[in-house]
Amino acid sequence: MPETATTARPLPGAPVAEAVFAEVTDRVAALRAAGTVPALATVLVGDDPASAGYIRMKQQRAAELGFASPHVHLPADATRHDLAAAIDSLNGDPAVHAILVQHPIPAHLDYAEALLRIDPAKDVDGLHPTSLGRLAAGLPSPVPCTPAGIEALLAFHNVPVAGRDVVVLGRGTTLGRPLAMLLAQKRATADAAVTVVHSGIPNWARHTRRADIVIAAVGVPGILRPEHIRPGATVVGGGVRYEGRRLLPDVDEACETVAGAITPRVGGVGPTTVAMLFRNAVALAEQATHP
Numbered sequence: 001m002p003e004t005a006t007t008a009r010p011l012p013g014a015p016v017a018e019a020v021f022a023e024v025t026d027r028v029a030a031l032r033a034a035g036t037v038p039a040l041a042t043v044l045v046g047d048d049p050a051s052a053g054y055i056r057m058k059q060q061r062a063a064e065l066g067f068a069s070p071h072v073h074l075p076a077d078a079t080r081h082d083l084a085a086a087i088d089s090l091n092g093d094p095a096v097h098a099i100l101v102q103h104p105i106p107a108h109l110d111y112a113e114a115l116l117r118i119d120p121a122k123d124v125d126g127l128h129p130t131s132l133g134r135l136a137a138g139l140p141s142p143v144p145c146t147p148a149g150i151e152a153l154l155a156f157h158n159v160p161v162a163g164r165d166v167v168v169l170g171r172g173t174t175l176g177r178p179l180a181m182l183l184a185q186k187r188a189t190a191d192a193a194v195t196v197v198h199s200g201i202p203n204w205a206r207h208t209r210r211a212d213i214v215i216a217a218v219g220v221p222g223i224l225r226p227e228h229i230r231p232g233a234t235v236v237g238g239g240v241r242y243e244g245r246r247l248l249p250d251v252d253e254a255c256e257t258v259a260g261a262i263t264p265r266v267g268g269v270g271p272t273t274v275a276m277l278f279r280n281a282v283a284l285a286e287q288a289t290h291p
């Protein structure tokens with residue numbers, strides 16, 4: 001076998017997502033049978049084609065799963081008051097159960113301010129400080145979608161996490177930080193010894209090299225290379241950077257020759273993130289209906 005051959009077991013996200021969608025479909029059917037049409041509202045500010053594409057994809061999936069998907073499209077020059085008013089209107093609409101403000105928003109607006117404006121009871125991304133605080137306290141809440149998707153992906157593919165050394169590269173609020181909290185929780189699919197490394201840790205590779213599972217959550221293409229991982233370790237690529245429509249993952253392709261299991265460069269964490277969005281949405285609709 002040539003030295004560069006891929007030896008790692010692939011960990012695709014699609015079958016994980018399909019399993020979650022099947023569960024969500026049943027829960028939507030139960031809600032509809034009881035007279036509630038679950039609704040995931042989306043807000044898009046501006047005309048970024050990639051963001052518009054994500055919204056279309058989410059609306060299509062919403063329709064397939066039986067959700068209503070009311071949409072608010074604000075112009076690129078919308079003010080913070082316009083955005084706040086749009087969110088307030090959705091917050092106040094009892095037919096809307098979940099609200100997603102598509103990221104990124106134009107630079108003159110503040111995404112954190114928009115997130116804070118969303119009613120935590122409709123926080124489908126699980127990124128409102130109330131949701132993150134509940135996650136930290138171990139209370140039920142919508143869990144940020146990409147971290148939840150990674151936990152589900154590892155469980156689905158029978159990668160042992162409990163009792164193992166997990167190193168998360170990156171401490172960002174959407175991925176690394178909540179993921180570290182999640183995988184350290186007392187639960188069969190978590191229960192790990194989690195270490196978080198970041199740009200403040202010189203030679204972070206001394207941590208990743210001893211890990212059973214390394215999760216890249218940075219957004220610097222190719223930052224995780226084969227020499228940073230232990231042969232046979234599991235590698236999950238969460239971080240990506242987009243250059244136009246080109247997706248550049250954190251995980252260097254050559255990691256496939258060293259890892260024991262690895263997410264594919266395309267179709268790994270992404271599909272599970274979308275699935276978790278709808279799992280959060282149906283849970284919020286259930287919560288609103290049977291608080």
Ligand SMILES: NC(=O)c1ccc[n+]([C@@H]2O[C@H](COP(=O)([O-])OP(=O)(O)OC[C@H]3O[C@@H](n4cnc5c(N)ncnc54)[C@H](OP(=O)(O)O)[C@@H]3O)[C@@H](O)[C@H]2O)c1
Nearest residue numbers: 146170171172173174175198199200217218219239240273
């Ligand atoms: N696949 C998906 O569906 C999905 C969903 C959400 C996010 N993501 C991706 O996940 C990545 C992280 O997202 P985020 O919002 O958490 O990002 P973020 O807030 O920008 O955090 C990035 C983290 O990476 C660390 N970092 C940056 N350069 C580094 C370096 N050279 N060495 C070590 N650490 C470094 C930063 O360290 P400091 O804290 O020290 O600055 C920070 O903790 C992004 O690529 C994002 O696109 C993907």
